[in-house]
Amino acid sequence: MVFLGATSIYVVGMGAFDAAESQAYHEQSQQELRQFDSTISSLGKQDDTPKSVQINNLDGELVTDGQLEVTVSDGYVNDSRSIELETLVATDKGGNEFAYQAGGTWDVSGDRATAVSDPNLRYYYESTEDGEVGRVDIEPVTLEGSVGTGEHTVREIPNPDTGSFESLGEDIEAVSYTTVEVSGSSYHHGWYNFLKDEFDATDANDCDISGSIDENIICHDKSEETVTVVANVDGEKPLRELADIEPTVRSGLYIDGETGTLRSSLSMNAYENHNANGASSPGFLLANYDEFYLHNHADIEGIPVVNGELGSKGNPSISPIGYGVTVNGTEQGESESGKNLYRLDAENEGKGKGVEGTALATELSQPYADVAPIDDEIKRLLTAYLAGNPSADGDVSAGMYSGEDGIESTDSADGNVNVGVDGNLDLSNVEINGNNQTNFYVDGHAELSNVSIGPDDRADALWVYATSDSTITIEDDFQGVVYAPGADLEIEDGVTIDGAVIAGDAAGRGGTLEIGDDVQINFDRSLRSATPLSEEDTDLLFEYSDTRPPVDVTFVLDRSGSMGPYNPSSRNAYAPDYELAVGERWEPIPTDEPFRNTHGWKVLQVRDENGMTRTLEPLEFAHPDDWTEIRVHPYYQFRYGSSTASIGVYAHPGNDPTGQRVEATRNVIDELDPSADRVGVYDFAGSGRTLHPLSGDLEAAKESVAGTAYGGTNMAAGLEAALNDYATRGADDRERVVILLSDGKNSNAANDERMDELVDRSDDLNYTLHTVGLAGLEHDSIPEDKLEGWAAETGGNYYQTADPDELLDLFEEIVNEEIDLEMDTQMQLAVNYETGGTANYAVHVSERTVAIDR
Structure with a gap:
């Protein structure tokens, strides 16, 4: 028993010694690998020369152990790259197992692995104007060459495959989320722990998503040795932003051409809080024309702002004032800030020459920028994003569509509705629902009629984008935004638009704008991204009075004859419906209907409440609203001794x-x-x-x-x-x-x-x-x-x-x-505005290839 005990003591002592020796080797190996990682990390940052590194305690080899795949998505299309994980697998003299994979050092114990130094992957947040957004940096290391014991030389070498990995997502404008997946790696347990901690991810059963995510998630499939993490980057972006469509919306109506004349009545309003029926103020009509005239019949409730010369052809009406880079009018005075005030007189060519006008205008301090067409952007969306999707028809829910075939309604409650139309679009009697957006991208003509947004009239719930080759025809009331810079525009009579229209030339034959009469445009200020007026053009006060023109x-x-009361030429010309007798004494008129003296030769008398009398000749007309009493004229009573006559009542005495x-x-x-x-x-x-x-x-x-x-x-x-x-x-x-x-x-x-x-x-x-x-x-x-x-x-x-x-x-x-019977006008115009912007995104992915040689 003693021997055995001694033996036991000896065995235990040797075990304790082996464990201590193994631990010592373990620590030395960890330190050696840290130094190895540090040397590789410094390659190419200080100079391009090879560097020396020692591997003394490890006996290893280079093997392929799984792959790393990175996917970026804008919520609509994806782009993926993958690399093989070339891994240094090593065992030290104490029997400890280690690995160097993707720029990280792994301590292996059985089927488990722990990161001694993290792989070259980092997830963090960055503050932007839109708030905090996710950022991802991935720089995996691939090893090539041979490994032994002693001194080694490492150097970074160009790798033709690296370029494709670095180009990940180059065609994606904004990244909604990124997916990092490590598959077939012996160290998947370690990867799971590392990625879960780095991305602060929540365990999930399914990491196959579309659209966007609210929180980072991670999935671990142990049987497949696969770890997948999905991380939010910029969040969901509208499809238009991914094609670089950045709408410039300054007002309810923007038109663009060379020469145009408005001859209709147009009401421009601007409102807040998506409430077109609430309090409003004058809105802008932006006319980006070299020459823009107001016809004698033009009546603008709002503020025309012309990016060229503003003139008139007669006596138009503007309430309250107009702007032009130049104004062809008669000076009337100036504001407190020194800006000139003009009266628009038709002193130029045309039918209204010589008419002294009543409309007032002032000069624009500086022109505003043109709105550029979006032809290339729409074509990119149609081909790269929307082509191949099903056609939209009937009641359309959230999703991607290519073409439309009789849309009755859309519902964006579960996400945006995006419809590409490579041809003509006809939206008639369509209701737009949901709290997100419905977007149409059109490379063709668009006809819009009776398009409404429910339930809160939110104008930005519908956007119709079109190319400059399009013709936009608004035939009846429309709610939403038309964004078609450069496109021809036609608006029918009596149309009300709640939202905005940005188009091109509205001038038809002879230069007259094809904007119908009694058109009303209510601009939702929440759509505005810029203003046409500088500070010098706002808060103006003009005092002006004048007599009106003759x-x-x-x-x-x-x-x-249908006007009445006919004055018939004979008794039989107009036969009465019935007749009533009239006596010799004053009596109340016996009917409430218009009547005539139907007697062939007797004359009657009628009297009003003031005692005024009038004689009624034969067949002459009277109305009981004007008289209260009637009798036969006394002359005929005395001369002929007859005491009665008659009056006739007619169904309709005339209009x-x-x-x-x-x-x-x-x-x-x-x-x-x-x-x-x-x-x-x-x-x-x-x-x-x-x-x-x-x-x-x-x-x-x-x-x-x-x-x-x-x-x-x-x-x-x-x-x-x-x-x-x-x-x-x-x-x-x-x-x-x-x-x-x-x-x-x-x-x-x-x-x-x-x-x-x-x-x-x-x-x-x-x-x-x-x-x-x-x-x-x-x-x-x-x-x-x-x-x-x-x-x-x-x-x-x-x-x-x-x-x-x-x-x-x-x-x-x-x-x-x-x-205007009295022209004594005092005007004060105040315009205030705010602008906002969007954030960019950042996902950096690159692969480094390092050669190691003994």
Whole structure:
């Protein structure tokens, strides 16, 4: 027992000694490998000469042990590179196992490995304007040559495969995430521990992802000896950024051309917080034109900003003010900061020459930059990202699509919707939903109509990008952003746009912009990335007052028989619906309807509440609203001894039996300036006639207005009489307005063609024609389309009423819209803006090849 015990003591002692010796070798080997790693790390950083390194305690060899694969993704496309892990595997004299792999030193114990010095891989965060973003540096080391004992020489050598590894992700604009995978490595346990700690990753069962990630994850497949880590870099980026599309959005409308003329009414507003119906302020119309004119009929609620010369062809309206690099106008004064104020007069060429304008403008301190087309960027997106994906149709959810075939709605709740269209796009009656974005990339024409965003009208939920070869046609209301620099633009009448349109030339034939009348553009300021105005152009205060320019107002009134009260030539011309007896004493009028004296030869009397009387001759008309009592005239009672007569009630006495058109015309004349303005009065039935030629005698003009009615309808005859009169009496220094009233269509359809010719003539004479339709029962339906079209041709409007009592207000409304009765204007314009930017990304991956020789 003692021997055995001694033996036991001896054995234990020798074991303890071996363990201590092994530990000593272990420490020496670790130190040797650290020095080995340090020497390799310094290669090429101080000079290019080889360096010496000692391997005295290790007996090793170079083997291939797995591979390292790095993948970068922008969330849409991936790029991957892999290298074989050429590894130094060594055992020291104490039986300790080590490895040098990917620039890291590994201590091996059984099937486990621990990093003595970390591989050349680092993950960290960097602060940018957009917050903290992930960064990855990977620089694995590949060993070539032979290994033995003693002194070795190491040197870095060029490797043709290294270049391809360094080019990882060169075609990717922004990296959403990167994947690092080590597979087939004997040291996968060590890699798992290292990568989990370095990336602060959370264990996951599946590391196959798409899109973006919220946290770094790691997967360890022990049976396959594979470790995969997925790490966030820049996070998810819009597809447009990956193709270098950086939209420049300064306003609700940007157009670009050489020469253009706006002749329609356009309302430009700007709003906050995605609320197009909330509080707003004047918005910008950016016209990047060498020469930009406002026609006599142009009416801009907003701020036109012209990157060239701003001028006018007549007397346009701007509220509050316009800008031009140069302004062709008449100086009116200057602001407190010394900027000149101009009145836009039509002193240049064209039909409006000599008209003194009311629109005001000032000079732009400096021009703004053009918006460049995005043709190459869209073609890259269509080919590199979107080609090969399914077509979008029906109800479209988040994803990538190539082509569209009848989209009804989109939903970006689960991510962005990206649709590439290599051809024409037709978006009609489409609803855009979701809290992300729907994007169309179009290399063709785009027609947009009734496109809405739900539920909060967020304009940036929809972007339509198009090339400069495109034509953008907005046919009906549209919510979203059209970004098509250089593309032709057409906007139909009455369209409302909530968002922004950035396009190219909107000028059609003759240079007139193809922007329809009554277009309203509401700009969501959250879209803005820049401003066209410098600080010198903001916070301006102008004080300005002047008298308005003189005006010619011409009335062309309907006197056809349907206006009433007919004045029939015989008792049988208009048979009453029924008759009521009237006696010799004053009595209340026995009806609430208009009536006539239907007696063949007796005369009646009517009296109002003030005691005023009027006689009604046979067949003469009266209205019970104007009178309270009636009787047979005393003369006929005394002479003929007859005490009764009769009145007849008619279903419809005429469309304007009481002559309200007369009162409406006289009321407008009363509001004009007798010292400067002129009036002409004309009417029409089957033919036209001049009641008062165009002149400054306003009192005579008032007296000339007649309310007679008989015959057919020939609007052309009345308008021609007015234009012929103007041809001999016209003057160039004033604005010209025509008010044409009719209660029905022309009796002869040929007169419609004549009206077309006369409307063109009116436009050439710089007349603004306003048409008024008086609806009634005793005529064919009003030709609304024609009356509206004739007015629009000259920049005027169409009005309609079924109540002649409303004519006074309608006539007054027309004149008030055309004429500023008092010009005493004080303006203060303030524009404030903010700009923002985006961060770049950084993922650095390169492979170093080191030769080692004994």
